[in-house]
Amino acid sequence: MAPPIKEILRIIVENVIRVGMPIPVSRRVVFKWAEGLGLKKNSETILFTGTLYQLVPYITSIVGRLESIEKSKLSSLLMSFGAKLSGIADRLLVRTPRGEIERQYEVLRRIVALLKKTDTRFGYLYEDDMYSGALLYDMGLDNYFREHAEKVYDRLKDLGVETLITVDPHTTYIMKEVYREVLPRYSLKVKNYLEVLSSSDLTPYRIIRKDVTIHDPCYYARYLKIVEEPRKLLRSGGINIIEANRVRELTFCCGGPIESISPTLSRSVALMRMDELSTSCKNIVVMCPICYANLSRVKAVDTNVDDISNYLYSIYCE
Amino acid sequence: MNKNDVVRDLRKIVGSGNIEDDELILKLYTRSASNIDGSAIAVVFPRSSEEVSNIVRYCYKNDIKIYPQGSASELVGSSTPYSDGIVLSFEKMNKVKEVSILDSYVITEPGIRLFELNQLLAKYGYMFPVDPASVKSASVGGAINNDSGGMMGARYGTVKNWVLELELVIPDEHGTILRVGSKTMKYRGGYDLVRLIVGSEGTLAITTSATLRITPIPENIVTIGGFFQDMRDLMETVIDVKTKGIELFVMEFIDDKTVESACRTMNLKIKGEGHYLLTSIAVAREASERVLSTLESLYRSHNVVQLYKARSQEEAEKMGLLDIRRALYPLAMKIAHESRRDPRSKMFVEMEDISVPPSKLIEAVNRLRSLEASFGIPMVIGGHVGDGNIHPIVWVEETDRDKLKTFYEMIKEIRRIGTELGGTFSSEHGVGIKKKERLVEEFEFKKSLKSLEVMKEVKKIFDPKGILNPGKMF
Amino acid sequence: MFGERISEEVFMRELLKCSFCGFCEWVCPTLKAEESRLYGPRGRVNIIIFAIKDGVWTDLGLRSIFNCLVCGACNTQCPAGIKISEYIRSFRYYLISREFRPCFIAK
Ligand SMILES: Cc1cc2nc3c(=O)[nH]c(=O)nc-3n(C[C@H](O)[C@H](O)[C@H](O)COP(=O)(O)OP(=O)(O)OC[C@H]3O[C@@H](n4cnc5c(N)ncnc54)[C@H](O)[C@@H]3O)c2cc1C
Ligand code: SF4
Ligand code: SF4
Numbered sequence: 001m002a003p004p005i006k007e008i009l010r011i012i013v014e015n016v017i018r019v020g021m022p023i024p025v026s027r028r029v030v031f032k033w034a035e036g037l038g039l040k041k042n043s044e045t046i047l048f049t050g051t052l053y054q055l056v057p058y059i060t061s062i063v064g065r066l067e068s069i070e071k072s073k074l075s076s077l078l079m080s081f082g083a084k085l086s087g088i089a090d091r092l093l094v095r096t097p098r099g100e101i102e103r104q105y106e107v108l109r110r111i112v113a114l115l116k117k118t119d120t121r122f123g124y125l126y127e128d129d130m131y132s133g134a135l136l137y138d139m140g141l142d143n144y145f146r147e148h149a150e151k152v153y154d155r156l157k158d159l160g161v162e163t164l165i166t167v168d169p170h171t172t173y174i175m176k177e178v179y180r181e182v183l184p185r186y187s188l189k190v191k192n193y194l195e196v197l198s199s200s201d202l203t204p205y206r207i208i209r210k211d212v213t214i215h216d217p218c219y220y221a222r223y224l225k226i227v228e229e230p231r232k233l234l235r236s237g238g239i240n241i242i243e244a245n246r247v248r249e250l251t252f253c254c255g256g257p258i259e260s261i262s263p264t265l266s267r268s269v270a271l272m273r274m275d276e277l278s279t280s281c282k283n284i285v286v287m288c289p290i291c292y293a294n295l296s297r298v299k300a301v302d303t304n305v306d307d308i309s310n311y312l313y314s315i316y317c318e
Numbered sequence: 319m320n321k322n323d324v325v326r327d328l329r330k331i332v333g334s335g336n337i338e339d340d341e342l343i344l345k346l347y348t349r350s351a352s353n354i355d356g357s358a359i360a361v362v363f364p365r366s367s368e369e370v371s372n373i374v375r376y377c378y379k380n381d382i383k384i385y386p387q388g389s390a391s392e393l394v395g396s397s398t399p400y401s402d403g404i405v406l407s408f409e410k411m412n413k414v415k416e417v418s419i420l421d422s423y424v425i426t427e428p429g430i431r432l433f434e435l436n437q438l439l440a441k442y443g444y445m446f447p448v449d450p451a452s453v454k455s456a457s458v459g460g461a462i463n464n465d466s467g468g469m470m471g472a473r474y475g476t477v478k479n480w481v482l483e484l485e486l487v488i489p490d491e492h493g494t495i496l497r498v499g500s501k502t503m504k505y506r507g508g509y510d511l512v513r514l515i516v517g518s519e520g521t522l523a524i525t526t527s528a529t530l531r532i533t534p535i536p537e538n539i540v541t542i543g544g545f546f547q548d549m550r551d552l553m554e555t556v557i558d559v560k561t562k563g564i565e566l567f568v569m570e571f572i573d574d575k576t577v578e579s580a581c582r583t584m585n586l587k588i589k590g591e592g593h594y595l596l597t598s599i600a601v602a603r604e605a606s607e608r609v610l611s612t613l614e615s616l617y618r619s620h621n622v623v624q625l626y627k628a629r630s631q632e633e634a635e636k637m638g639l640l641d642i643r644r645a646l647y648p649l650a651m652k653i654a655h656e657s658r659r660d661p662r663s664k665m666f667v668e669m670e671d672i673s674v675p676p677s678k679l680i681e682a683v684n685r686l687r688s689l690e691a692s693f694g695i696p697m698v699i700g701g702h703v704g705d706g707n708i709h710p711i712v713w714v715e716e717t718d719r720d721k722l723k724t725f726y727e728m729i730k731e732i733r734r735i736g737t738e739l740g741g742t743f744s745s746e747h748g749v750g751i752k753k754k755e756r757l758v759e760e761f762e763f764k765k766s767l768k769s770l771e772v773m774k775e776v777k778k779i780f781d782p783k784g785i786l787n788p789g790k791m792f
Numbered sequence: 793m794f795g796e797r798i799s800e801e802v803f804m805r806e807l808l809k810c811s812f813c814g815f816c817e818w819v820c821p822t823l824k825a826e827e828s829r830l831y832g833p834r835g836r837v838n839i840i841i842f843a844i845k846d847g848v849w850t851d852l853g854l855r856s857i858f859n860c861l862v863c864g865a866c867n868t869q870c871p872a873g874i875k876i877s878e879y880i881r882s883f884r885y886y887l888i889s890r891e892f893r894p895c896f897i898a899k
Contacts, residue, residue, distance in 0.1 A: 139858075140884025142885040222864040261858050262859050342849070391812070391813055412827070454815040455813060655872075662801065664808045
């Protein structure tokens, strides 16, 4: 059965136009995590989250729902009314577990703590922290993506931003490579926080003797060549990396990118990857909120999926 | 029979997720690396031998043609559905059933790719040692039915040396399941039906399970790669090494045009000009240096210009000593596409597959070169010189109608060289549709047309109604 | 490759380099899950060719194109050097901008 592709695309576009993000959450969801951290608003260098960590818990709830619709074979009927789906999304947002949201916020706070250990000075844009448009680009919604990218870039320029520090692979790739291709006048410098940390010669505060296996995100490993940085950062903190079957350039996708179009297929891909990773080690390190979400939804109870920033925080921060 | 009825009936046998008749899928499964497109009414994905047997029984009763298919990477049209029928794809029968290190075998379904099989075996320090350049796609079923060979062929030969036992379904009234061969190294139970099936291009029986011999990955492998200005020097090195009683592991070459393209377009650690010869020997670690220096002096005595040595397989891979040879076909594709005039047309790139006794290699290469000159169609050559197998590659643009005729004439001549020098036109790629004519000519040349008659009778015994992969081989 | 720069000719010039060798398939997650050529890189490349060169297009083609993860694993394997995932992504744009009806170019 053909998935309701056109409807899903329409919803994504409508949301991005309406609220600037693929999921219709309130702006506060985006920057609430930074309250009380004392990050300056006006700065040439800013931490640019691309809103992915913050949105992932909401995406997970929606995907769970989409999956049960797909399974119930009612999808063609139900989803041919895109509006209904938007309705479902709205209701689900309310039901998204607090704990999960808090968990992702904590990841961002830890990234800030880590970056503060380096010489890099940076600020944060709060209500102007924006979504990169990654999903529009992935889905081939090029015209909408260009419009969105122009808006984002103009706003960043208005705010006097010169350099972005990004925290996830999708946002990094889009801001670093794709904006440059799409916007001829683009001049922002983009650094990923793992690159910043790795080039800063941090001294471990604590040595952690633990075995882990690494799930390289496709965009870091293949498109951005961020492969050795995370390994170096973990190893110098005493972590022993047991490499899984497909890593580095040959890494196997978590299935996340198609979670909204084909949630069931997305889950099968996640299961295969989980199998590969967990046979090499039960502690799985991820570096992307989408990998985190998609692998977590298929993990066994004795398996532990955790963002790299949590490990790095324990190693490098008091 | 009506197409929809066939699909409906077969769906009852395999279940709805395992049969497709969508137009796009049909196109996708009636094409292969051979560049010949066919047509079919459905693609069926069996999951067990019993299902295969039920499908066959149904097809026998209703006169429906069956085309078995692995990864469709064959180059001669052997997997192409010649006329309407069903494609039997083994993509979903891809499980390894048993690995026995003590008994040195693996039992597997036919759909698994050789590369994936070897990834699994590597965990035990073992391998299935047939490594066609297409290992990453070639399935076990396809490799068996094509009797594939590869770079390690100099040492291990082709698939036929590595199959112990087969489970087959034959296209008779009952879809009978046969089990031939034995798990043991030695077996003399009647005629050798295993080796009859190996290389039969899916025309006699459908392979549903195979017990393959496996062998330990060698302790160490040393490799030497060198560039020669003169092809004659290169070939004389080959002959010299072969007459010194050294047991080869790999011996491969590519010509100067491919080398030039490789050095220009690949990110290689080695550089050179002229023709490239690669030799690997499996050795005990202690003997590495000695073997390498013997090889080096042989290469030097034939005027090698640049020379690279690797003391282990990892080192050889790091230096790219093997990659440059592996790239023969892709490089030929690249060179071919660089000459494309119409961006909307396809390039027909034909990789030929002749073998000659190694003593005739120099003559073969000279004759190939003069064909290139007289026909005015560009050619690159390379191949498994260790066993006398050369792959001349030639190309033409689909829309270049004037040249197409010359192109096919030239290919005929290339094939003839193999036969005439005491070898063959068909070493490891098979006959399929493309080389049927040449098969007759070769037997004619050998004054042995009766052999073909015998083969056709054999086909009738297995496939009385002629429904299994018809139109292939003869 | 982005937006309006994409034409039928751009697809054909690059994708017709595909030799149908299948080397790209073993790394593809969606192919491994679905166990069908349709959901792998070789399938997707050829679906695009069939749509544009032969005028054959169905809903399953749409499904296959939009089920690609654009993970880029296939790009590391292609001996013809085709950046497969980039063309799949671009073909999505191509489809969307033509209301999901690919244009058949006659020879
Ligand atoms: C770039 C490239 C390089 C190549 N290099 C080599 C090489 O070095 N050496 C070499 O030997 N070949 C080579 N080949 C040819 C080909 O890849 C191999 O012969 C391969 O083993 C075919 O496997 P397959 O799974 O693709 O089989 P297919 O192409 O699907 O089928 C091959 C034949 O086997 C039959 N078949 C498949 N499965 C079954 C089954 N289960 N039961 C009965 N019949 C079956 C088919 O009907 C067909 O006749 C190359 C091909 C390409 C494209
Ligand atoms: S990019 Fe698409 S086709 Fe390529 S490996 Fe990933 S899922 Fe498969
Ligand atoms: S690896 Fe490249 S040439 Fe081979 S089938 Fe895939 S896309 Fe085509």
